[in-house]
Amino acid sequence: MKITRFSTIAALGAVAAFTLAGCAANETAAPADSAPADNGAETTSLSGTIDATGASSQGSAQEAWVAGFQTANADANVLYEATGSGVGRDNFKAGASDFIGSDRAFKIEEIEEGGFGACASDDIVEVPNYISPIAVAFNLGDIKELNLDADTIAKIFSGKITTWNDPAIAALNEGVELPDTIITPVHRADASGTQETFQSYLAATAPSVWTYEPSDEWPLQSGEGADGTSGVVDAIKAGEGYIGFADASRTSDLGSVAVKNGDEFIPYSAEAAAALVEASPLEEGRAAHDLAFAVDPAAAPAGSYPIALVSYLIGCVEYEDAEVASLVKGYLQYVTSEEGQQVAAEAAGAAPLSAGLIEKVATAIDAIVTE
Template sequence: MKLSRIAQLGAVAAVAVLALAGCASNEGGAPSTSAPASDAPKLSGTLNGIGSSAQGAAQTAWIAGIQTANNGLTINYDPQGSGAGRKSFISGAADFAGSDAALKDEELAGTFALCKPGTKAIDLPVYISPIAVAYNVPGVKDLKLDAETIAKIFSGKVTKWNDPAIAALNSGASLPDATITVVHRSDDSGTTQNFTDYLAQNAPDAWTAPAAQTFPFQVGDAAKGTSGVVAAAKNAQNSITYVDESGIGTSGLQVAQLKVGDSFNKISAEGAAKVVADSPLVSGRAANDLAIQINRKDTQAGAWPLVLVSYVIACQNYTDAAKAALVSGYVQYIASDAAQQTAATQAGSAPLSADLAKKVSAAAASINK
């Protein structure tokens, strides 16, 4: 099986899926209307992934694309959350994990059930998306917030929508004398990790907790997963939450502008991509581990430093060679330009830069080599 050909096959499938509504195999199956060239190799077998709910919409599109071209392939992805994904992968309950946070040093120091003894897992970035500060306040549009005020709201220090801290950033806005309902993630979440990391770095006086995958304050309402916080915020008037932008959909939630440097920027995938392009890899990792140290203080024009990079976490060396070939081929497909454009269309993410995509593809191709 030639993995370079597999990656090409996936790219063909990704083009086809742009026209699909896109549904994963565990959500009813995708139409098989984009058969590959007859001489292209086939992928056959089953992969099970668990993890990031933010990555869920992109996984749905990717799975639909590659399965359209490979009738013998089944990929199941359960968006239980990043923490659940990493735990499941470490224990061997999942073949790969989707995670909005790279593996921690202490996780890398342990063992991985599906990896060859003495080898570790690697972090492969596949999905870039801005995190929205989304709100449901009747009559309020174009809300502007800075990191300090966001930190005070989500830590419970600012509790009214007409608080002077919010009013000072929104001259002329009609802010209600209403209690703010904070909605945060209840589960171990990579989105929470990225959100709290942004606040810890940009508003350390107001946000007194370190970056964490578990929301650190006893404030507001908690809900599980991307869809959970969106539903909770939609159903609670005068609410505010943080969520991967792809999850907002047709909920009607508004997205606040973010103060970056001296400007207020609107959320955009392009702004998120700019920040990632300016960010270095985490030092001290294995050669094929592409964990990114996000530059949360990026102030370039249009930047959106409240961004998440979501990873596929896989073994560098699997004990099961057939499983390794499937994971390698699937990630090479995901990194293809066509598949990245599919995710951009279906989920509103920012495509990987050409340089980063090349690194991801090469790292995926190195699995079990």
């Protein structure tokens, strides 16, 4: 069976809207033989083991999702290893992962090349499942909050600003006693969708300073590299004067930057990140079961946080093994259901998908063939 890869999908902001409903602290997965979930998940118990790798940004949420799903399906095992998005995509193409998490969707040209070893065909399903701000976090003693604009952030990470009491930083933080501590910027040493999202922000909002093409690889030799979200956070914590970027759910113990958008400095929050994505269309030229956002930080609406991560779950339309197909489909349905999104909001502070997008995602996941 072969499904047409490309069809045009409407780029409507309403489709991409997000709501930030309150999180239920005691929410647990519904038993597999109970009434169907709102997203039409299977009502029979699933069994077997599936392996997944990918985005470390999703790490905390994945731990909660796996626990909830396995509670509902006692005979199912989901093994998710936070390797970073780049490794996850490589593993999916090599057939080493049944599904992956990735902080960016496959590019259209990558899909056209095919060769997805995990799949029985070249058709893939890509759905957003995790929306979170990327925090610009730092370690500067008693200073816990700073205001920075795009040009200044770009100059810090490109090595043009080297001390914390630089006049450009001081001008944005009147009344803050800034030390002459050396700035050490930390980036990802591994290929990372979080890194590409951060570079996309710099390229879009500070093009005269950040002149590099956005990539999941770091374009400079300066600064310090660290593997995965945990590696970046640990590096910042270990060194005074260090600054880096990471999924906001992992940076609560560090100082944080309020990023300038328009005339305001916006602290990171799930709500402010969701406002950026809400204003973003879906990319055109993709299949109906391939839902990738075209986020433009330069067009961030007032009040939104302009560095927002849209992370995806990626699986096959067709698998060789029907048991694997059923288990992947069931897990993706759970993660992207209203309940699963509440679990992620509670565990990782992610912005839940709106009801309208949940419905769109459920239709995309239904393309996975289980017979």
